[in-house]
Amino acid sequence: MIDRTLRHKKQKRIKLKTYVKLMLSSTVCIVSFTSMSVAYAETDSAAITETETTSCPTRPKVLTNRWQENWDVLKQDCVPRKRGDQFKYIPFGHNNYLSLGANLRERIEINDRAKLGSGNTPKDGYLIQRLQIHADARIGEHLQVFTQLIDSRAFDKKNITPTDQNRFDVEQAFIAWVSPLHNGTFKFRVGRQEMAFDLQRFISNREGPNVRQPFDGIWSAYEFGDWRVLGYLTRPVQIDKDGYFNDFSNSNLSFSGFRVDKQNILGGELSGYYSRYQRDHGVFPNAAGHESRDLYDVRHLGKKNNIDWDIEAMLQYGDIGSKSISAWAGSSIAGYTFSDHVLKPRIALQLDAASGDRNPEDGELNTFNQLFANGSYFTLAGYTGYSNLIHVKPSITIKPTDQLTLMGALGLQWRETTRDAVYFQGNNSMNNTAGHGSKWTGSYIQLRADQKFNDNLSLAAEMVHFNVSDSIQKMGGDDSQYVGLELKYGW
Template sequence: MHPATAPGTNAMGRHPMRAIGAAVLVLACWHLERARAQDAPPARPAIMFNRWQEDWSVLADPRVPREPLDALKYIPLSATDPETYLSFGATIRERFESNSAAQFGTAGNRSQNYVISRTELHADLHVGQHVESFLQLQSDFAPGKTQLVPVDRNRADIEQAFVVVTEPAGDGTLKLRLGRQQFAFDLQRFVSVRDGPNVRQSYDAAWADYETWPWRFIGFYSQPVQTRDRRAFDDFSNGHLTFSVLRVERRLTQAISLSAYYSHYTQDGARYLSVTGNERRENFDVHLDGTAAGFDWDVEGMGQFGRISNEDVEAWGMGSLGGYTFANLPLTPRLGLQIDAASGDSNPHDRTLGTFNPLFPNGAYVTLAGYTGYTNFVQVKPSVTIHPFEDAKLMFAAAPQWRESTADAVYTQPNVPVRNTAGRGDLYTGAYSQVRLDWAVSRSTAFAVEAVHFQVGDTIRRAGGHNSDYVGVEIKYGW
């Protein structure tokens, strides 16, 4: 029998030295690649949504490629600790908006073309790994806009000013944050930084969180900041508007998380269509999100109970967003479906207010156009998203909408009733189509275009409204 076909022989048996040499070569290549990876300079940090979370201590490594003004991005303050430093930065956002009919043309609203301009400057001081102090100033203008609302303009004010202390505690990490700050939960349906409009939402707050895998516990008391803009640096907060939260998060797997929170909301002198008075709402929220095998989902529900004046509060809101991505097809299409709803007041005379309060919503979750408030509505929104080129996505969507209760009004963002709609008309309010392009041009620059057409139903038309069109073109730069 030829030795090459002898039973029990293999490559190692025939050529043991050749096999050993190949194994040594593979091992040597692995060690070489590992050494190269370890010797590679750290990457520059991404420009983040929350600028205070950026870590510019990587610039202490001379191998990191330099860019103009890096001397201001990393100013070392210790000869022995590279994580003790001062960093400066800025964010500029410019958006052109054309809106043919805010509030669907009711209440004297006319077509407008204007720019909203936001400039933010910040200083970030790190003292080792445990203490951080962050200051951010804002200046917001709306040139060309004649019908201003409080979120349009804030000529100069303190957007954030807080101190963070981070300490190991047991098997986890404890963080304490005190001062004017911004925070958001989940998809920002009900607790957001209000990034869509010009003036973002800040909170004067005392915040604490403790994180130990897979748990995170959060608690805070806050007085939401209100924009005044009579003069520079006059924004304020007080005990007439408060928001407090106890929240728990649980990572079920690397890709699936569950969270829940209780919040206490107070507002003195709150105004609703059927009642005015001091509002006290207890809010219970549950949220689940995740991805698996090409599917993604995000589901949230909130129940509200409490009192306003002499009426009970019983309201609810929910949102769901899911889809499937065809990762192996050209343009990587994603088919999505979004279903959202919130209660309205079914009877303005029964001493129970059913109008949902969206608290601090992110209007861009629905559209930037502002035609839909997260109150007394139901919408079903299918969508298709493709990636026409690298770092860009293009979404096409359409959504019919209804009221949850005809006894309550149609609402626009954030919860503004459209006049002459409460108790009139039918459930159907209209439908909108939406096209949006988002393009991450570079590490520091983002570009977006959005167009919305809202076809009103008979209820809005009889109230004096008409079809509405919105176009927004935005560019954002972070340094």
């Protein structure tokens, strides 16, 4: 038994060393490639005159949504060239070009007692990797054809879910059209695409987890002045983590609606949207069956002097099985930045609340559906879901340099009602908690550092320690710890 335990510990150390070696080798390769890329190939920026600089467009930055980048600026001779630009701008025909690109994200995670120790979850250490490659064709002034492939892997993870792994598959493939219309701009996309609203509390591209969330459908918008009106008719893509090119969408899950945005209201932007969410086989601790929800969302964000804020609320009505649905959620983040201080400290307070089911016997489900929430909205650890929740989180952020950001936060968490369960990500609930225990769920400490080396390469580290309440411990939970180290490169 002792020998077996020693061998097991030795294997764990070997695996951890393997992860570190993989990260280090990836870092060396990426830094080497980046160092090569910063050299200018054809145009010496120092030779550009002041007159040329003022009229010359800047190079695009690598964005989260790669289809929003516009590389036709490389047709301007004054734009500095970097190695690899022959693939960022490939002209063909008349006024057309093709742009190629890629993203690579490597993240080591150590998660000790995931899901607050429920379900006999052991300590787990693993490497998750996400590779994306894309081709962006611009035809004329208005037409775009964008394709992005993804390969996400989870190495040595004990419990692999569809948010952890998606072997080589189509992440996005759509046709877009953008053109002037009357006094505004008309935009249209059809095909597989990503969609994210605001801070991605409820509708997100799921950047935090290893597999992002695409939608098959139609999206269109009209922008004029301070207004934007858009509509969407989609079927969210369901991930099949095994096999290749097998992700799918069907009528079992649909999400459609419309949205209106208005700038310059009360010192910021006011937006609202209505959506219809439908799925077969919805499951909650107190209800199951075909689920249909009408969603009403309103949000305001703004900034005045050193104060910034973001406030959002959503109501959900509908039915599931034989029960009606009435649920709600609200969130606010407000901060103050000491802009005159050398570290630019920002103190902030985040408040979140979402309804739970108050009476399992009344024929009405009050549990808020988290929809397509961003898995990293609270922390990367994923201990907190947006259902049956009261959440208070003060934080402080400093910037020792323009490229380095440090953040520390304290989270306090309760259940909105003890008649309903404790929830994690994706509407998953903790067993044996509905109708038992106290409202107090626990508290956590979050520390995070983000280092940006250049427009292409960044490094991030995050640590979370969640201290569960006594009643959660009595129901099979335990204190949980998470450590993550992430390297991200975009070309």
